[in-house]
Amino acid sequence: MQRIAIDMDDVLADTTGRFIEYAYTRLGKKIKPVDLHGKNWAEVTEYEHVRNWLFEDNFFRNIKVMADSQDVMKKLCEKYEVFIVSAATEFPNSLKEKIDWLDEFFPFISWKYIVFCGHKYMIQADYLIDDHERNLVSFTGKPILFSAPHNIHLQAFTRVNNWQEIASMFL
Amino acid sequence: MQRIAIDMDDVLADTTGRFIEYAYTRLGKKIKPVDLHGKNWAEVTEYEHVRNWLFEDNFFRNIKVMADSQDVMKKLCEKYEVFIVSAATEFPNSLKEKIDWLDEFFPFISWKYIVFCGHKYMIQADYLIDDHERNLVSFTGKPILFSAPHNIHLQAFTRVNNWQEIASMFL
Numbered sequence: 001m002q003r004i005a006i007d008m009d010d011v012l013a014d015t016t017g018r019f020i021e022y023a024y025t026r027l028g029k030k031i032k033p034v035d036l037h038g039k040n041w042a043e044v045t046e047y048e049h050v051r052n053w054l055f056e057d058n059f060f061r062n063i064k065v066m067a068d069s070q071d072v073m074k075k076l077c078e079k080y081e082v083f084i085v086s087a088a089t090e091f092p093n094s095l096k097e098k099i100d101w102l103d104e105f106f107p108f109i110s111w112k113y114i115v116f117c118g119h120k121y122m123i124q125a126d127y128l129i130d131d132h133e134r135n136l137v138s139f140t141g142k143p144i145l146f147s148a149p150h151n152i153h154l155q156a157f158t159r160v161n162n163w164q165e166i167a168s169m170f171l
Numbered sequence: 172m173q174r175i176a177i178d179m180d181d182v183l184a185d186t187t188g189r190f191i192e193y194a195y196t197r198l199g200k201k202i203k204p205v206d207l208h209g210k211n212w213a214e215v216t217e218y219e220h221v222r223n224w225l226f227e228d229n230f231f232r233n234i235k236v237m238a239d240s241q242d243v244m245k246k247l248c249e250k251y252e253v254f255i256v257s258a259a260t261e262f263p264n265s266l267k268e269k270i271d272w273l274d275e276f277f278p279f280i281s282w283k284y285i286v287f288c289g290h291k292y293m294i295q296a297d298y299l300i301d302d303h304e305r306n307l308v309s310f311t312g313k314p315i316l317f318s319a320p321h322n323i324h325l326q327a328f329t330r331v332n333n334w335q336e337i338a339s340m341f342l
Contacts, residue, residue: 003293083293089282095266111260112289118282122174122254124293124311
């Protein structure tokens, strides 16, 4: 059985949507996804705010789930060994929230297949679906880029734009 | 640089000592390490109690650090790429406590090198130092058994009895 490692933020969870919401409700700043093209969040608002939000309670808990990800994940889990691999240890408050979030939206994923880490390069898998270049370049299996505003300019990876495209590729 | 993955419970942290303390203060049961030879905690006290403690706040936060582990770890980190790899996602409350514990006793270890997981078999490293047979048998590098009462009967692995023996092996 082939193993797929799947990122959480901006792949399963609409974390950029959460950031846009916080920028508006906390700073009164209207940010559109297009404003984020090729940029990190810290480049379109004050870095210290973003940092603080990520360490706050509840930032990660109520993020919206990505369209079609639940259905496609359920099918992937029948055909592949699926691991959730989230670079989360930088944000200690996020860890329990991420477990609770997965329990709510992906109850069929056991804790046995959840990994929280810093670096992802020591994860052994056949595929990694991730939105961050830094995780994909050092991955030893086949890297797959999940589109997000910040990575829209990247050319070097096989790209999927949404969960339907993941279904077409793997199912 | 070679990579060493190091377990937390019963390797860096005296988690069995914590269990013995809880068995005494909560259940009035005096358990000696020798009573645990070849056994899991659940075999010497009621399983439901042990389970509950592991899900409780503060079980993991104030565990004693293993003798010599801080000094030896500091030196290991200069010579190897050291990852902490703890099977912790089963216990969501433990995650932040484990980060805080590492911050206190091993402040030189960055969040980038901390991994919380269920299964460890997809971790790519040259060595894994762990007290559990289930993690060592499926490891793709060289497994090293760290002695704990429950594993005292195992013969199949290179064994270290304490952190001084880890120093002798690696430094």
